[in-house]
Amino acid sequence: MEKPNLSREDSLKNNSSFSYRTSEEVKSQQSWNEEFGFGGSDRRFAYTRQSSIRQSTEPPHTPISIISNDSVHHPLLSRSVSGIAKASSGYPKFESQKSMYKDGGGFPEKFSFLMLVLSVFRIVRSGNRPMKRLFVMISLNVAYSTVELFVGLFTGRVGLVSDAFHLTFGCGLLTFSLFAMAASRKKPDGVYTYGYKRLEVLSAFTNALFLLFMSFSLAVEALHAFIQDESEHKHYLIVSAVTNLLVNILGVWFFRSYARINLVYRKPEDMNYHSICLHVLADSIRSAGLILASWLLTLGVKNAEVLCLGLVSVTVFMLVMPLFRTTGGILLQMAPPNIPSSALSKCYRQISALEEVSEVSEARFWELVPGHVVGSLSIQVKKGSDDHPVLHYVHGLYHDLGVQDLTIQTDYI
DSSP: OOOOOOOHHHHHHHOTTBOOOOHHHHHHHHHHHHHTTOOTTOEEOOOOBOOOSSOOSSOOOOOEEEEESOOSSSOOOOBSTTOBOOGGGSOHHHHHTGGGBOTTOSSBTTOOHHHHHHHHHHHHHTOOHHHHHHHHHHHHHHHHHHHHHHHHHHHTOHHHHHHHHHHHHHHHHHHHHHHHHHHTTSOOOSSSTTOSTHHHHHHHHHHHHHHHHHHHHHHHHHHHHHHSOGGGOOOTHHHHHHHHHHHHHHHHHHTGGGOOSSOOOSSHHHHHHHHHHHHHHHHHHHHHHHHHHHHHHHTTOTTHHHHHHHHHHHHHHHHHHHHHHHHHHHHTTOOOTTSOHHHHHHHHHHHHTSTTEEEEEEEEEEEEETTEEEEEEEEEEOTTSOOHHHHHHHHHHHHHHTOOEEEEEEEEO
8 A cells, every 4th residue: 555655735735625824814713712712732623514606526525623733833724625614614603602692601591491392393283294194193192091091090990091001101202202303303503513313313212112111011911910810800901902903003004114123224214213113013012912812811711811911022022122222322322333343443454554653542433323423533643744645544444434424633743
């Protein structure tokens, strides 16, 4: 592999997308850094990709944040052809929102929970088809659980009251999924700089956790039915199970394209939709198991309830475990599963083999949401070497692997 041996002046002259700044621009940049709390020797750049009216002949590049500790010997760099703005204008949103914050506070003054709920409700009204379908399904479940609760209270049937509370808790989780759909459409701001897309991942994880709890509760109920005499059991829940099955079948039909166990998530919306489909599918399997158990008991089959509830518990557990592992890995910032660890190790070795690089450390890569990989690493460059070819080489390596957001810190030793 050839080593990048171009001098500093030649590499910058050959590349039309870089230009030197004058000393006045550097001084204004340093005063701007001091205003936001950065030292005068900091070379921290915040590159924001914007739409450019000029067409670039080079292939598109992902933005890089470059941090260096040597601002005296190396001028700041800025891009003009690719439409990447200079650091002095990299924070327009923070300046425009300065009046929204209290003195010394970190939260917007005009922010209120009521305004957020109203904005989410407006988004739901003007939302896409899955949002409207989920709203219809939640309304049907709320109406049915309310009727079931009142019937159970007036007739003294504890089983109906328990099932009504189960449906109410499930409706709450589906409502949170609807809220995540609406809130994730909001753009990034000064508080949530990465946006609200991870709400959909959190919603999917919550649904998966609830389904695991339901699987465990069904296993406990099957054990209790095995210990207790089945002849004492009441079978009036058959009407409730049939009605609940019909409502859930409608929900499964709404999200039928996500009715799979192992699904490739390309967007955070896919993960949320999949969790909703698994939620209503698990409820449908539970209702079908209760119906089958009641029918077998009428035929005189012994331990029919134990068999059906145990089978439903195992089925729900197997359905939800892949989703639970995937969402948990994203929230714990696990290494991206779509990038092999061997490929990351190969890039690490290729960077360490460069003549200008003395050490590579703190290489971290994770998925912000499905389809958006973030990475950061620290590179120690030998003193007197030009770091620009190294940065472009490193950027090209990880860009080919699918890393969309890369931050590189360079130190000179």
